[in-house]
Amino acid sequence: MKEVVKEMTKRTEQAFVNPGARFGLLYIYVLIVGVIIGLYYVSNLENISRQSVPPVLPDTTVTVTELTVKKAVSVPPVILSEISKPSPNLVSEGEKIYKTNCASCHGDKGAGDGPAATGLNPPPRDFLSKENWVNGTKLSGIYKTLEEGLLPSAMIAYDFLLPEQKFAVAHYIRQTFIPDAEADTEDDLIALDATYNLSAGVQLAAQIPVSSASAIIENESKTKVENIIKLKEKISSLSSEAGYSAFNEVVKNENTALTFLTINNEWKKSEDSFINLLVNNVNQNGFNGSIYNLSSNEWNVLFNFMNKLI
Numbered sequence: 001m002k003e004v005v006k007e008m009t010k011r012t013e014q015a016f017v018n019p020g021a022r023f024g025l026l027y028i029y030v031l032i033v034g035v036i037i038g039l040y041y042v043s044n045l046e047n048i049s050r051q052s053v054p055p056v057l058p059d060t061t062v063t064v065t066e067l068t069v070k071k072a073v074s075v076p077p078v079i080l081s082e083i084s085k086p087s088p089n090l091v092s093e094g095e096k097i098y099k100t101n102c103a104s105c106h107g108d109k110g111a112g113d114g115p116a117a118t119g120l121n122p123p124p125r126d127f128l129s130k131e132n133w134v135n136g137t138k139l140s141g142i143y144k145t146l147e148e149g150l151l152p153s154a155m156i157a158y159d160f161l162l163p164e165q166k167f168a169v170a171h172y173i174r175q176t177f178i179p180d181a182e183a184d185t186e187d188d189l190i191a192l193d194a195t196y197n198l199s200a201g202v203q204l205a206a207q208i209p210v211s212s213a214s215a216i217i218e219n220e221s222k223t224k225v226e227n228i229i230k231l232k233e234k235i236s237s238l239s240s241e242a243g244y245s246a247f248n249e250v251v252k253n254e255n256t257a258l259t260f261l262t263i264n265n266e267w268k269k270s271e272d273s274f275i276n277l278l279v280n281n282v283n284q285n286g287f288n289g290s291i292y293n294l295s296s297n298e299w300n301v302l303f304n305f306m307n308k309l310i
């Protein structure tokens with residue numbers, strides 16, 4: 001037994017002395033580590049492959065549609081009982097509108113054969129034909145066609161025409177081209193009025209893209225900040241004035257105080273309104289509580305100083 005132990009110790013010693021034997025041990029060690037890594041890799045294969053594919057998020061989740069520029073629109077109300085009658089005035093106004101906006105497709109004689117009609121599919125409506133009208137020949141039907149268009153055909157919406165102009169051109173084509181144009185019932189006209197707010201008129205506010213709006217706001221706040229910086233420079237240049245130390249004593253946040261006083265110019269009118277303004281808004285307006293301890297003389301000094309500054 002003793003001999004076996006001796007022999008083993010000797011061999012191990014030899015292994016450390018003999019470089020070849022050392023490599024032998026290293027080989028076994030590397031093999032074991034390699035097998036462990038291999039097993040780990042195989043058992044986690046699913047995870048590893050899953051993580052190596054970068055997740056692809058569809059772009060469609062966030063669609064940012066920028067607003068377009070729109071002028072403010074004021075659509076005057078119309079009196080339906082009057083405008084639904086083809087007065088000579090309306091018809092002659094309608095003729096002008098037809099010639100500039102419609103004749104290129106629908107033709108001078110309304111037969112759908114204007115110069116711009118070539119190749120259009122469907123072709124522009126021949127007003128003389130009674131077949132296959134989509135919205136019909138009633139005043140209300142034509143109004144709807146003009147307001148909404150007949151997309152995807154070349155008949156776009158003529159919603160930029162004022163209500164009166166739409167009625168005018170509808171009267172013109174009904175009188176001039178359409179044989180036996182259908183008359184509107186009372187209900188048709190009431191429904192038309194309700195759908196397009198005709199007797200109420202429409203007021204639409206102007207609209208600009210959000211990006212332009214933020215650029216404007218950014219610019220505005222930039223000039224405000226620059227203004228405050230200038231005021232602060234001016235304050236340091238007035239350090240020899242009596243009001244300088246008074247101001248520093250009652251001010252809690254110089255930026256807030258200066259912004260507050262520049263936005264609100266009312267206080268410049270009188271010392272009383274100045275005192276009122278500061279006393280009623282302490283803490284929000286950047287001043288501190290010691291403002292309550294000012295004597296009337298100190299108020300006067302402070303008021304004159306602020307008046308000189310802003």
Ligand code: HEC
Nearest residue numbers: 101102105122123124125133134135136145150153154155
């Ligand atoms: C660019 C060519 C073009 C211009 C300009 C044009 N239209 Fe049209 N219009 C069409 C076409 C095409 C159709 C047929 C659409 C369909 O049947 O789907 C049509 C159809 C119509 C109809 C029939 C609606 C129905 O119920 O079937 C009316 C009414 C009409 N247009 C009026 C006008 C008036 C009024 C103007 C001018 C303010 C005008 N169009 C300008 C191409 C034009």
